Amino acid sequence: MKKVMFLAMVFVLLFSSFSFAAGLTFVSLTFSSTDKKQIAELVYTWETAANGVFPTESLARGITGQLKWYYLDMMITDPLTPAPTTLYDIVIRDQYTVDILGGKGADRSATEGEQVVPQVGGVEGDRLITTELQVEISGNSVNAASGKFVLIFIKGES
Numbered sequence: 340m341k342k343v344m345f346l347a348m349v350f351v352l353l354f355s356s357f358s359f360a361a362g363l364t365f366v367s368l369t370f371s372s373t374d375k376k377q378i379a380e381l382v383y384t385w386e387t388a389a390n391g392v393f394p395t396e397s398l399a400r401g402i403t404g405q406l407k408w409y410y411l412d413m414m415i416t417d418p419l420t421p422a423p424t425t426l427y428d429i430v431i432r433d434q435y436t437v438d439i440l441g442g443k444g445a446d447r448s449a450t451e452g453e454q455v456v457p458q459v460g461g462v463e464g465d466r467l468i469t470t471e472l473q474v475e476i477s478g479n480s481v482n483a484a485s486g487k488f489v490l491i492f493i494k495g496e497s
Contacts (some may be wrong), residue, residue, distance in 0.1 A: 343481075356425065358369045362385065362386060362387050362388045362392070362393045362394055362396075363385065363386040363389050363472075364383065364384065364385045364386075364396065365383075365384040365385075366382070366383050366384075366398065366402060366404050367381070367382045368380070368381050368382075368405065368406075369376065373490050375495050376493050376494065376495035377407055377409075377490075377493070377494040377495055378491065378492070378493055378494075379384045379405070379406060379492040379493075379494075380489060380490070380491055380492075381398075381402065381406070381489065381490040381492070382487065382488075382489050383474065383487065383488050383489075383490070384399075384419075384484040384485070384486075384487045385486055385487070385488075386475060386482045386483060386484070387415070387423070387476070387479055387483060387485070388479075388483070389482050389483055390482065391424075391479050391481055391482050391483075391484060392479075393475075393476040393477070393479065394460075395473060395474070395475045395477065396474055397471060397472070397473050398471070398472045398473070398474060401461070401467075403468070403470075403471045403472045404471075406468050406492055407468060407469060407470075408467070408468070408469070408470060408494060409467075409468050409492035409493065409494045410457070410465035410466060410467055410468070410493050410494065411439055411440075411457050411463050411465060411466040411490060411491075411492055411493060412470060412488065412492060412493045413454055413455065413457075413490075414429075414440060414443070414444065414454065414455050414456075414457070414488055414490050414491075415452060415453070415454045415489040415491070416429065416444075416447050416448075416452060416453050416454075416455075416486065416487070416488045416489075417452045417486060417487045417488070418447070418448065418449050418450060418451075418452075418484075418485075418486045419480075419485040419487060420485065421482060421483060422449040422450060422483050422486075423447075423449055423450055423476075423479040423481055423484035423485075423486055424449060424479045424480050424481050424484070425448070425449040426445075426446045426448075426449075426476060426478060427446075427447050427448075427476065427477070427478040427484075427486075428444060428445045428446065428447065428453065428475075428476070428477050428478045429444035429445075429447060429455065429474070429475070429476055429488060430444055430445075430474075430475040430476075430477070430492075431444065431472055431473070431474055431475075432472065432473045432475065433464045433468070433469070433470040433471070433472060434471055435468035435470070435474075437452070439457060439466045439468070439472065440455065440457050440458070440466075441457050441458030441459055441460075441461075441466070442458060443455040443456070443457060443458050444488075447486075459479045465493065468492065488492065
């Protein structure tokens with residue numbers, strides 16, 4: 340029995356350290372509607388690894404599948420504590436490696452919340468979602484830095 344408990348403890352300690360070394364995320368998705376529009380709010384809370392790096396990661400398949408045919412309307416960013424490096428970057432790519440924010444996730448503030456509208460073909464506007472999405476957070480050197488971004492999606496009449 341002692342060997343089983345010891346092996347279980349070693350397993351938990353070994354694999355929990357690997358998961359924390361890669362960075363942590365928490366994603367939630369809520370829907371609401373008006374007479375003419377459906378609105379989805381995706382909240383993505385993240386923390387970098389102990390070395391300040393955040394790996395490229397896919398958004399949960401079930402979540403992005405629910406957003407197909409919605410339009411990305413805006414992104415709101417909120418640095419948490421410990422704050423990331425000033426001017427860190429958030430890129431959200433579709434399966435074609437296109438940044439669905441059109442570069443608007445670059446140079447985020449480490450102290451203030453900010454909001455941006457996606458840029459499509461050089462013009463600000465809503466971006467249609469048709470594929471799975473991938474998140475990249477870069478330009479950070481703060482160990483275990485954390486933040487949150489909120490993506491607002493709309494579907495329906497303008």
